[in-house]
Amino acid sequence: xxxxxxxxxxxxxxxxxxxxxxxxxxxxxxxxxxxxxxxxxxxxxxxxxxxxxxxxxxxxxxxxxxxxxxxxxxxxxxxxxxxxxxxxxxxxxxxxxxxxxxxxxxxxxxxxxxxxxxxxxxxxxxxxxxxxxxxxxxxxxxxxxxxxxxxxxxxxxxxxxxx
Amino acid sequence: xxxxxxxxxxxxxxxxxxxxxxxxxxxxxxxxxxxxxxxxxxxxxxxxxxxxxxxxxxxxxxxxxxxxxxxxxxxxxxxxxxxxxxxxxxxxxxxxxxxxxxxxxxxxxxxxxxxxxxxxxxxxxxxxxxxxxxxxxxxxxxxxxxxxxxxxxxxxxxxxxxxxxxxxxxxxxxxxxxxxxxxxxxxxxxxxxxxxxxxxxxxxxxxxxxxxxxxxxxxxxxxxxxxxxxxxxxxxxxxxxxxxxxxxxxxxxxxxxxxxxxxxxxxxxxxxxxxxxxxxxxxxxxxxxxxxxxxxxxxxxxxxxxxxxxxxxxxxxxxxxxxxxxxxxxxxxxxxxxxxxxxxxxxxxxxxxxxxxxxxxxxxxxxxxxxxxxxxxxxxxxxxxxxxxxxxxxxxxxxxxxxxxxxxxxxxxxxxxxxxxxxxxxxxxxxxxxxxxxxxxxxxxxxxxxxxxxxxxxxxxxxxxxxxxxxxxxxxxxxxxxxxxxxxxxxxxxxxxxxxxxxxxxxxxxxxxxxxxxxxxxxxxxxxxxxxxxxxxxxxxxxxxxxxxxxxxxxxxxxxxxxxxxxxxxxxxxxxxxxxxxxxxxxxxxxxxxxxxxxxxxxxxxxxxxxxxxxxxxxxxxxxxxxxxxxxxxxxxxxxxxxxxxxxxxxxxxxxxxxxxxxxxxxxxxxxxxxxxxxxxxxxxxxxxxxxxxxxxxxxxxxxxxxxxxxxxxxxxxxxxxxxxxxxxxxxxxx
Ligand code: FES
Ligand code: FES
Numbered sequence: 001x002x003x004x005x006x007x008x009x010x011x012x013x014x015x016x017x018x019x020x021x022x023x024x025x026x027x028x029x030x031x032x033x034x035x036x037x038x039x040x041x042x043x044x045x046x047x048x049x050x051x052x053x054x055x056x057x058x059x060x061x062x063x064x065x066x067x068x069x070x071x072x073x074x075x076x077x078x079x080x081x082x083x084x085x086x087x088x089x090x091x092x093x094x095x096x097x098x099x100x101x102x103x104x105x106x107x108x109x110x111x112x113x114x115x116x117x118x119x120x121x122x123x124x125x126x127x128x129x130x131x132x133x134x135x136x137x138x139x140x141x142x143x144x145x146x147x148x149x150x151x152x153x154x155x156x157x158x159x160x161x162x163x
Numbered sequence: 164x165x166x167x168x169x170x171x172x173x174x175x176x177x178x179x180x181x182x183x184x185x186x187x188x189x190x191x192x193x194x195x196x197x198x199x200x201x202x203x204x205x206x207x208x209x210x211x212x213x214x215x216x217x218x219x220x221x222x223x224x225x226x227x228x229x230x231x232x233x234x235x236x237x238x239x240x241x242x243x244x245x246x247x248x249x250x251x252x253x254x255x256x257x258x259x260x261x262x263x264x265x266x267x268x269x270x271x272x273x274x275x276x277x278x279x280x281x282x283x284x285x286x287x288x289x290x291x292x293x294x295x296x297x298x299x300x301x302x303x304x305x306x307x308x309x310x311x312x313x314x315x316x317x318x319x320x321x322x323x324x325x326x327x328x329x330x331x332x333x334x335x336x337x338x339x340x341x342x343x344x345x346x347x348x349x350x351x352x353x354x355x356x357x358x359x360x361x362x363x364x365x366x367x368x369x370x371x372x373x374x375x376x377x378x379x380x381x382x383x384x385x386x387x388x389x390x391x392x393x394x395x396x397x398x399x400x401x402x403x404x405x406x407x408x409x410x411x412x413x414x415x416x417x418x419x420x421x422x423x424x425x426x427x428x429x430x431x432x433x434x435x436x437x438x439x440x441x442x443x444x445x446x447x448x449x450x451x452x453x454x455x456x457x458x459x460x461x462x463x464x465x466x467x468x469x470x471x472x473x474x475x476x477x478x479x480x481x482x483x484x485x486x487x488x489x490x491x492x493x494x495x496x497x498x499x500x501x502x503x504x505x506x507x508x509x510x511x512x513x514x515x516x517x518x519x520x521x522x523x524x525x526x527x528x529x530x531x532x533x534x535x536x537x538x539x540x541x542x543x544x545x546x547x548x549x550x551x552x553x554x555x556x557x558x559x560x561x562x563x564x565x566x567x568x569x570x571x572x573x574x575x576x577x578x579x580x581x582x583x584x585x586x587x588x589x590x591x592x593x594x595x596x597x598x599x600x601x602x603x604x605x606x607x608x609x610x611x612x613x614x615x616x617x618x619x620x621x622x623x624x625x626x627x628x629x630x631x632x633x634x635x636x637x638x639x640x641x642x643x644x645x646x647x648x649x650x651x652x653x654x655x656x657x658x659x660x661x662x663x664x665x666x667x668x669x670x671x672x673x674x675x676x677x678x679x680x681x682x683x684x685x686x687x688x689x690x691x692x693x694x695x696x697x698x699x700x701x702x703x704x705x706x707x708x709x710x711x712x713x714x715x716x717x718x719x720x721x722x723x724x725x726x727x728x729x730x731x732x733x734x735x736x737x738x739x740x741x742x743x744x745x746x747x748x749x750x751x752x753x754x755x756x757x758x759x760x761x762x763x764x765x766x767x768x769x770x771x772x773x774x775x776x777x778x779x780x781x782x783x784x785x786x787x788x789x790x791x792x793x794x795x796x797x798x799x800x801x802x803x804x805x806x807x808x809x810x811x812x813x814x815x816x817x818x819x820x821x822x823x824x825x826x827x828x829x830x831x832x833x834x835x836x837x838x839x840x841x842x843x844x845x846x847x848x849x850x851x852x853x854x855x856x857x858x859x860x861x862x863x864x865x866x867x868x869x870x871x872x873x874x875x876x877x878x879x880x881x882x883x884x885x886x887x888x889x890x891x892x893x894x895x896x897x898x
Pocket of ligand 1: 038067
């Protein structure tokens with residue numbers, strides 16, 4: 001049954017009239033026309049649909065829309081703050097850490113979660129944190145390089161040059 | 164409110180929640196509300212889409228229709244447009260699926276025009292705007308589209324010089340071009356910008372004698388590494404793929420699929436689906452689909468359809484029995500290559516080695532599933548499609564849906580991976596038929612399950628090789644037969660006096676009754692399977708001769724380019740010769756694809772308890788002629804290595820007859836972060852050879868490379884791909 005659902009989306013309050021049992025992915029992509037959040041498996045297996053809910057990465061294809069009531073949802077479109085790219089976004093550009101780019105939004109938001117949990121994550125810990133995100137183009141090595149650069153930038157350290 | 168905002172609002176209104184959201188606050192002026200949403204990141208998707216499309220459409224209107232059909236146009240205006248403000252647009256019928264052509268083609272255009280790289284942008288894969296193209300595959304963009312594209316730019320530049328000569332009153336031979344302008348040599352204050360010469364119009368003058376292309380030595384932009392141009396859009400979610408395009412009033416469709424390949428629909432009871440709120444059901448010549456204002460709504464409604472199927476006769480075919488079945492059902496044979504006297508060569512050989520290699524079905528698994536959005540306005544059909552061949556889609560739609568080709572426009576937004584899988588475009592015809600039946604725009608986007616089920620798999624295959632060596636370790640004969648994989652990459656490039664290569668059949672789809680489901684081109688089609696077999700057999704012979712695998716290859720090779728490529732790999736690696744198995748876990752492989760030569764060395768570690776293989780380091784030397792964008796090339800090479808780990812180690816479709824058993828990522832294992840090896844690319848200097856392919860070559864090596872490294876580590880010879888832990892374990896020599 002449609003219900004009024006209010007939450008914060010990319011820093012702005014929104015209310016939508018939707019069935020709370022629908023998956024957040026489709027509400028974002030269809031009802032709210034935020035298409036940066038991608039569908040690829042629909043079963044929580046690939047990570048392309050990742051969004052932040054109260055700053056924690058969640059797979060929106062598995063998430064009831066009703067579960068974000070009153071919460072803060074950030075999609076890739078809202079990750080840029082005041083026209084300033086987030087260090088992760090910058091690092092992905094610097095390292096060419098993408099090819100087709102379809103996995104990229106989910107990679108960036110998942111990486112954000114990895115670095116938030118562990119700002120000093122080693123490369124190995126980053127690998128572990130990213131293991132459940134899939135990329136078919138094989139951008140993996142550069143994605144890891146980019147996350148390491150972002151980690152250092154966020155920690156205020158000088159960054160190694162991109163390869 | 165401007166047009167752009169109006170259209171966005173219209174689109175917002177057309178979504179259920181959007182309409183509710185606007186209705187929710189009738190008091191607030193629409194414009195303010197709209198701008199608020201924009202600043203919150205909302206609607207960026209739709210607004211950008213439509214505004215970009217408009218710009219392109221306007222440009223098309225000023226430049227006019229100018230594309231003849233199904234051949235490359237002769238008029239250079241078809242390839243480029245120079246606006247009055249100096250902005251240059253390049254047009255290509257190729258599409259951008261991650262391979263970076265929007266970057267490399269812009270480099271070529273800027274180089275040949277002598278224009279600043281930043282002023283050039285590319286429009287790709289739009290059948291109304293771009294010159295005809297057969298499709299984006301075979302690593303052919305640079306090789307085959309590059310030369311005419313550069314020639315168009317060279318002619319345009321030469322004509323601009325003539326126009327400038329008249330404008331400046333200076334003979335053309337006293338003029339030079341630089342940074343998007345024509346200048347007087349020796350008095351560079353006298354100059355005229357390209358944009359001032361074209362005034363944004365098409366250039367009417369043409370040259371009888373076409374100018375020559377720039378010499379590699381003069382390149383300033385080509386050959387310099389460039390970061391991808393689409394990265395910013397892709398890291399901000401602004402990049403649009405087909406599934407992201409929104410049109411007012413559009414509906415999302417879900418199509419009824421059979422449970423197994425070969426099943427026939429006998430009846431579909433759609434009563435319950437029809438009764439569901441907001442659902443429309445379309446039934447037309449075997450196509451049964453439900454339409455809804457949301458994709459998840461359509462999916463739910465589809466579950467309400469009760470279909471009866473006539474199943475095909477039960478089949479016992481599985482991934483384990485398929486190879487013999489293919490051997491028995493594919494008769495059509497072609498001699499790809501032969502030389503010497505095979506029978507005599509064989510008769511004179513004491514050491515004959517006979518081996519049979521097997522490969523399974525491999526899926527494409529693009530992260531973006533096949534999608535299409537069709538819109539009919541009057542007598543014109545427009546389809547946005549995730550496809551590798553927009554012009555092929557246009558012609559296919561004209562044939563199957565009945566619009567004349569000139570009334571069909573196919574637009575290709577960013578494509579989320581192709582690898583050959585998006586040369587099959589059934590979703591486009593479905594969307595077009597449904598849009599016509601429903602009278603509104605319709606999107607078809609496949610679920611992951613549909614994507615696996617409907618894939619055109621890389622064919623399972625069997626390869627039989629008999630070959631021989633003499634006492635000095637020289638190859639004496641080579642008898643090679645490939646069944647079902649296709650002939651690409653099968654011809655022998657080692658020197659062997661008596662040889663024959665046969666392909667059954669020559670292509671990668673078999674006759675009816677052979678494959679239980681569709682097969683098709685998969686990144687470097689056939690070559691992955693052929694190179695696995697050939698390079699494994701070469702290694703088996705090297706080991707039999709007690710020779711180091713690189714020494715054995717060099718000894719049996721006269722092709723100068725391959726020798727140089729293999730030596731480059733050995734040098735860069737710091738290779739120390741030793742016969743296998745040396746227990747170091749080092750493997751070697753070489754091959755050629757798309758005009759490019761590649762040789763690689765890898766190091767693996769094998770867990771003897773589990774059979775799991777960890778690839779630790781891969782070095783690929785690549786001779787691809789002139790390199791357009793070294794950065795883009797390395798990225799493609801890395802992508803090849805990563806993707807190749809999958810087919811080598813884990814990827815294989817499990818099935819029972821026409822029933823596909825692996826339909827999502829929980830069962831079908833593609834490479835992950837924990838598998839990333841250290842990857843090094845060595846690009847050979849070869850500037851007297853025109854640029855060759857870069858998107859596929861390195862991937863062909865991965866199977867043979869890993870098989871050979873596993874043998875070097877353990878003494879186990881893997882004859883079947885993928886080399887899963889269970890198969891590796893079973894092959895380990897008993898301690
Ligand atoms: S689409 Fe949600 S995890 Fe794959
Ligand atoms: S960049 Fe294409 S899937 Fe990751």
